[in-house]
Amino acid sequence: MKIGLYGMPASGKTYILERIPFLRTMAGSRLLREWDPEFDSRDEAGRERVRKALAGWLREKCSGEDFILDGHYAFGEKKVFTEEDGQLYDVFLYLYLSPAVLRARMEASEKNRKYLRYDIGAWQDREIAGLRQYCHEHDKDFYVLDNPPEDVFGDISDAIGFIREVAEGYSCVSFAAKCAEEIIGKSRTDTITLLDGDRTLAVEDSSRAVFGYRTRVFDGEFYTGYQVWRQNREFEGYPVPEPEEMPVRLNERVVNGIVGDAFLLTSGHERIWRFIAGELGIPFYGGREMAAETKFYITKMLQRAGKRVIAYGDSMNDYFMLRQADIGYLVRRPDGSVSGSLKGKDMEGLIYV
Numbered sequence: 158m159k160i161g162l163y164g165m166p167a168s169g170k171t172y173i174l175e176r177i178p179f180l181r182t183m184a185g186s187r188l189l190r191e192w193d194p195e196f197d198s199r200d201e202a203g204r205e206r207v208r209k210a211l212a213g214w215l216r217e218k219c220s221g222e223d224f225i226l227d228g229h230y231a232f233g234e235k236k237v238f239t240e241e242d243g244q245l246y247d248v249f250l251y252l253y254l255s256p257a258v259l260r261a262r263m264e265a266s267e268k269n270r271k272y273l274r275y276d277i278g279a280w281q282d283r284e285i286a287g288l289r290q291y292c293h294e295h296d297k298d299f300y301v302l303d304n305p306p307e308d309v310f311g312d313i314s315d316a317i318g319f320i321r322e323v324a325e326g327y328s329c330v331s332f333a334a335k336c337a338e339e340i341i342g343k344s345r346t347d348t349i350t351l352l353d354g355d356r357t358l359a360v361e362d363s364s365r366a367v368f369g370y371r372t373r374v375f376d377g378e379f380y381t382g383y384q385v386w387r388q389n390r391e392f393e394g395y396p397v398p399e400p401e402e403m404p405v406r407l408n409e410r411v412v413n414g415i416v417g418d419a420f421l422l423t424s425g426h427e428r429i430w431r432f433i434a435g436e437l438g439i440p441f442y443g444g445r446e447m448a449a450e451t452k453f454y455i456t457k458m459l460q461r462a463g464k465r466v467i468a469y470g471d472s473m474n475d476y477f478m479l480r481q482a483d484i485g486y487l488v489r490r491p492d493g494s495v496s497g498s499l500k501g502k503d504m505e506g507l508i509y510v
Contacts, residue, residue: 158324159245160225163288164252165281166269167262169310170227173252176317180324181224188226205239212241223324230284233275238287248298248323249288252316253377255308256281285379292450293477296457298323298330299450300383305376315390319383329382332446333454336422340455341462343440344418349459351452351478352411352439353470354423354430356496357488359405363429367404368395370426378498380449380474385424389445392426400432410510411469411488412437422452424474453477469510473498479507486510 160180164170174182190196192214193207215226226246230238256278263269263277285301292299300323302316310316319327340349355362364370374387421434424447434441442455456466456478468475468482471489476499479485487507489495495509 158223158247159219160248160250160320160323161242161246162225162227162250162252163230163284164227165254165259165277165284166229166232166272167259167266168252168254170252173313173316173320174225174227176313177225177320179321181222183224183226185226185228201235205237208237209239209241212239212245216241216245225320225324230288231280233272233280236287238291243291243295243297246297248328249292249300250320250323251285251288251299251301253281253285253301253303253308253379254310258309293453296330296454298328298382300381301377301379302383303377303379305373308377315387319386322386327382327386327446329446329448329451330454332444333451334458336442336451337455337458337462339442340418340420340440340459341464343420344464346417347463348417348465348467350415350417350419351456351466351468351482352415352419352421353452353472353475353478353488354421354425354433354443356471356490357469357475358408358411358421359433360408360491361405362425363405363433364392364426367400367426367429368397370395375474375498378473380472380498382446382448382450385448386445388424397426397428400429403433403436404429405433407437408488411486414469414486414510416467417465422447422455422478424448449474449477453481456481472496473502476502484508 162170171184189211192211196204196207259277263273289299304310352358372388372391374384419439421439421441423430423443427443430443431441452475456468459466466482467484468478469486469488470479479487485507487495488510
C-alpha cells in the first residue's frame, strides 16, 4: 500500500507523518533534495525531470513496500503533479484546512510568505478537484481529510485512525468492485437503476427523522470515504431500534420512475435502510465505504460490463454518479430547490425531478 499525502504548504502534512507509527513515512521535500542536491538551483523543466525520476525510482525500488509520502500538487497556479506521481500511489489523501487558517500560517512563516500573492482558497480547490479527477480516471482511492466546522486539526486522532484503516485495506474502490460484481450477478436486464436513499428515495433524511441525528461531518461538502467513515463512527453513539413499519415517506416520483433492475446505494444508517429496502424488495448496498466515489465507481464498473445505468440522487454525495450515468436524475427538494452542496457544480445534462 503506497499512500500519497497531499495538501497546501503549511497545512500540517509533516505533523501528521510524524505521528504515524504503523507505516514507513517519508518527507517528499527532503527526499527530493537528497536525491538531487542541486534541485533548488534547477529551472522548472529540470525540477520536473527530477520529480519524475524520483517517482519512477520509488515505484521500482519500493514495489513491495508499504509507505506514506507527502507531496505537492501545485505551487500557486503551477501544477507540479506528474503522471509518474499518479502511478506511484494506490491511495491519495488530501489534508484540507480553511483558507483563513492557511493564510495565517503562511503569514507567520518566512518560508511560505511568498505564496500569499495567490488566492489560497481557489488554489486549494483546484488541487482537490485535480487530484479527484485523476483518481476517477485511474480507479484510485481519494479521500479528503477535513475537520469541520473549524477546518483545522486540534485533535488528529480521527485522521490517524483513518489512515491506519486505509493501510489495513479500507477502500471505496475495492468495495465498489464488490458491489458491482454482485449487482451484475443479480441483474436480469441490460438497464440498471441506482437509487440514493435520503432525500431521494425517501423524502426526508432518515437518520434525522428516526433518531434525531445531526452532524457537521459533511459541512465541507466533500463526501469522500473519510466523511462517511466518521459518520458511521458517530452512528455508533445512537441506539437505533429495528424498525417495525416504514420509517420515512417515499418519494413517489422516484419510485414510479424505476426502470429495469433497481439497487439502493446509501451512506445512511444500515439498519434503517436495510428495512426500507426489504419492504420495497430492492437490494441494498451501504455502510462505511459507501461514499460519493463508491457510487461513481459502481456506475463506471457497471458500464464497463455493458450495462446502461440510470441514477437518481440529490446531493454532492451523488454528483459523480449522476454525471457518469447514462441518464442522471437530480432530485429537487420539496420546495423545488436543489441541495446547497451542489452550488457551483456543472449540472449540464442532468434531468431535474
